[in-house]
Amino acid sequence: MQSPKPAPSLVEFIVLTALMISLVALTTDIMLPALDVIATDLGHPDPLEGHLIISVMFAGFAVGQLLVGPLSDSYGRKPVVHASYVVFCAGTLLCLLTRSFELMLAGRLLQGLGMSGPRIIAVAIVRDRHAGRRMARIMSFVMAVFILVPAVAPSLGQVLIAFSDWRATFTLLLVMACVTWGWFALRQVETLPKEARRPLSARNLLAGIREILTTPAAIGYTVCTGLIFGPFIAYLSLAQQIFQRTYDTGLNFTLWFAAGALSIGVAAIVNSALVERLGMRFLSNLALGGAVLGGTAFGALALATDGLPPFGLFMLWLICNFFFMGLLFGNLNALAMEPLGHIAGLGAAVVGALSTGIAIPVGTLISENYTGNLALLTLAFATSATVCLVLGWLINRR
Numbered sequence: 001m002q003s004p005k006p007a008p009s010l011v012e013f014i015v016l017t018a019l020m021i022s023l024v025a026l027t028t029d030i031m032l033p034a035l036d037v038i039a040t041d042l043g044h045p046d047p048l049e050g051h052l053i054i055s056v057m058f059a060g061f062a063v064g065q066l067l068v069g070p071l072s073d074s075y076g077r078k079p080v081v082h083a084s085y086v087v088f089c090a091g092t093l094l095c096l097l098t099r100s101f102e103l104m105l106a107g108r109l110l111q112g113l114g115m116s117g118p119r120i121i122a123v124a125i126v127r128d129r130h131a132g133r134r135m136a137r138i139m140s141f142v143m144a145v146f147i148l149v150p151a152v153a154p155s156l157g158q159v160l161i162a163f164s165d166w167r168a169t170f171t172l173l174l175v176m177a178c179v180t181w182g183w184f185a186l187r188q189v190e191t192l193p194k195e196a197r198r199p200l201s202a203r204n205l206l207a208g209i210r211e212i213l214t215t216p217a218a219i220g221y222t223v224c225t226g227l228i229f230g231p232f233i234a235y236l237s238l239a240q241q242i243f244q245r246t247y248d249t250g251l252n253f254t255l256w257f258a259a260g261a262l263s264i265g266v267a268a269i270v271n272s273a274l275v276e277r278l279g280m281r282f283l284s285n286l287a288l289g290g291a292v293l294g295g296t297a298f299g300a301l302a303l304a305t306d307g308l309p310p311f312g313l314f315m316l317w318l319i320c321n322f323f324f325m326g327l328l329f330g331n332l333n334a335l336a337m338e339p340l341g342h343i344a345g346l347g348a349a350v351v352g353a354l355s356t357g358i359a360i361p362v363g364t365l366i367s368e369n370y371t372g373n374l375a376l377l378t379l380a381f382a383t384s385a386t387v388c389l390v391l392g393w394l395i396n397r398r
Contacts, residue, residue, distance in 0.1 A: 007189045016188060017126060018142045019180045020081075020118035022149040023088070024061065027111055027173055028054060029153035032240050033254065034166040041166070042101040051237040055364055056105045058233065060112025061119070062356040068117040069124065069349020070208075074200035077121050077128075077345070078190050084117020085181040089174060096170040111173075118180070120348045127337050127344040128191035133276045135337065139330035140272035154239075155254035198343070208346045218351065220395040221336035224388040226355035228328055230362025231380040237367040238377065246372050247311050256315065263319045267326025280331040285392060287327035288385045294320050295382025299375050307373025314374065321381055 008016060031038065035050030044050075064084075072080040091110025098104050123139075130138050160168040198204050212218050235242075243253040267287075275283060298317040301309045333351070340347030366380050 008187050012187065013129075014138065014141045016180075016183055017122045017138075020122040020184065021142060023115045023177065023180065024119050025149045026153050026176060027057065027115055028236055029149070030157040030160075030169045030173065031166060032154045032236070032257075033158045034161050034169070035240060037161075038104065038166050039101060042099070042104055044101040051367055052105060053108055054233075054237050055360065055367075057108040057112040058356060058360050058363075060109040061116050062112075062353050062360060064113035064116030065120050065349045065353035065356065067113075067349075068120050069345040069347070069352070070200060070205055071345075072121050072124060072192070073198045073208075073343060073345035076190050076192050076194075076197065077125055078185075078188065081117050081121050081184060082181070084114050084121075085177060086114070087117075088114025088177055090114070092170050092174045092177065096167055096174070116352070118184075120352050121345065123333065123337065123348040123352070124344040125188070125191050127341055127348065131341055132334070132338055133280060136275045136280045136331050136334035137272050139334055140268045140275060142330070152258065154257050158251065158254050192345070198346075205346070208343045209350060211343070212340060212347060212350045215339050216395050216398045217339055218336050218347070219354075220391050221332050222351045222354050223358060224391055225329075225332045225336060225351070226358025227362065227384040227387055228325065228332065229355060229359035231366060231377065231384055232325065233359050233363030234366035234370070234377060234380065237363065238370050241370070241372075242374070242377075246308065246374070247314070249311075259315065260318045260322045263322040264326035264329070267323040268330060271327050271330060275331065280335050281392070281396070283327050284331045284335070285389065287324040287331075288389045288392070291321060291324040291328075291385035292382050292389065294324070295378045295380075295385065299379035299382060302373065302375035302378055307371075307375050309374065317378065321378075324385075 007013070031053070035053055037050075038053060039046070039050040068080050068084060088111055091107045091112075091114055094107030094110060095104055096107075098107060126135060126138055126142070156172070157169050160172060198208075239257055240253065243249045243256055249256055271283060294317055298309070298313070301313065336351045336355075337344070337347055340351075362380075362384070366376060370376055
C-alpha cells in the first residue's frame with residue numbers, strides 16, 4: 001500500500017501559501033504603469049477610465065469568494081483550487097488576446113473569479129493547521145513573503161512593457177499561475193479529511209452564514225478589514241496618477257511605489273516576531289492609533305497646501321501608514337477567523353467576500369472623487385482606522 005504523501009515543511013508551506021495569495025497582488029499591480037495605455041490601445045475614449053481594469057477584477061474576486069469557500073468545505077480544498085486556476089487561466093488568455101476594452105473587462109472579471117480560489121482556500125488551509133496567535137504569526141510570514149510581489153510587480157511590468165507591450169504582463173501572469181498551480185498540485189496535501197467535510201446544502205450554508213454573522217468577533221473584525229482595505233484599493237487605483245501626474249516622478253514611479261510596499265513587508269516581519277508575545281488585539285490597536293494620528297496630521301498638512309504637500313513628506317506618511325497596514329492585515333484576518341475553525345472554508349469565504357464587498361465601494365468612492373488633492377486619500381485612511389478602533393472597543397466589551 002502506498003504511504004501518504006508527506007506534508008510540505010513549514011518554510012515550503014509559507015512560501016507556497018504566500019505565492020497563492022500573492023496572485024491577487026500580482027494580477028492587480030503588474031499592469032499599473034499601463035492602465036491608461038491599455039484603455040487607449042483598446043479604443044476607450046477616456047484613458048483615465050483605465051482604473052476600471054482594477055475595479056472589475058475586484059468585483060469578480062468578491063463574488064468568487066462566496067463560491068469557493070463552501071465548495072471547499074464540501075469537496076475538499078484541492079479540487080476547488082484546481083478549478084479556480086482553470087478559470088483564472090481562461091480569463092488571462094482572454095485579456096491577452098482581446099482587441100476590445102469590453103472583453104478586457106470580461107477577462108478581468110474571470111481573473112477575479114479564478115484568483116479567489118487560491119486566495120481564500122490558502123487562508124482556509126492555514127486555519128486547518130493553525131489557530132489564534134500561531135495563525136497570526138504564520139499569516140505574518142506569508143505577508144512578508146507575498147509583499148515582495150507588489151513591491152516589484154510595477155517595476156517588472158514597466159520593464160516588460162518597455163521591451164514588448166502591455167500584453168506581456170498577461171503572459172507573465174499565465175506562466176506564474178501555471179507554476180504555482182503545479183507546485184500546489186504536487187506538494188500540498190489535502191488538509192480537510194472526508195469525515196470533516198460538510199454536505200453542500202442550502203440548510204448548512206444558511207446555518208454557517210448565520211453563525212458567522214452572529215459571532216461578534218468574526219463579523220466585527222471582518223468589517224474592520226474591509227474598512228482598512230478600502231482606502232488601500234483606492235491607493236492602488238490612483239498610484240500611477242499620484243506619482244506620475246501629481247508628483248511627476250516619471251519612470252521612478254515604480255521605485256517609490258516599491259518603497260511603500262516594502263514598508264508593509266517590514267511590518268509583517270515585525271508582527272511575526274511580536275504577535276505571540278503581545279497579542280493580535282494589542283498590535284492591531286497600536287497600528288490603528290498610529291494610522292489615525294498620521295493620517296489626520298498629514299491630511300491637515302495637505303489641506304493647508306491645497307492638497308499638494310511636499311513629496312518627501314508624502315513619502316514619509318506613506319511609509320509610516322503602510323507600516324501600520326502591515327501590522328493590521330495579518331492580525332485582523334486571524335482575529336476574524338479565530339472562532340471559525342470548524343467552518344474554515346465558508347468562514348474564509350464570508351470574511352473575504354464581506355470585507356471585499358465593503359472595500360470596493362469605499363475604494364471606488366475615493367478614487368472616483370480624487371482630483372489631485374491628497375487630503376481625500378489620507379483622511380480616508382484616518383477615518384477608516386478611527387471607525388475600526390471604535391468597533392474593536394465594542395467587540396472587546398462583548
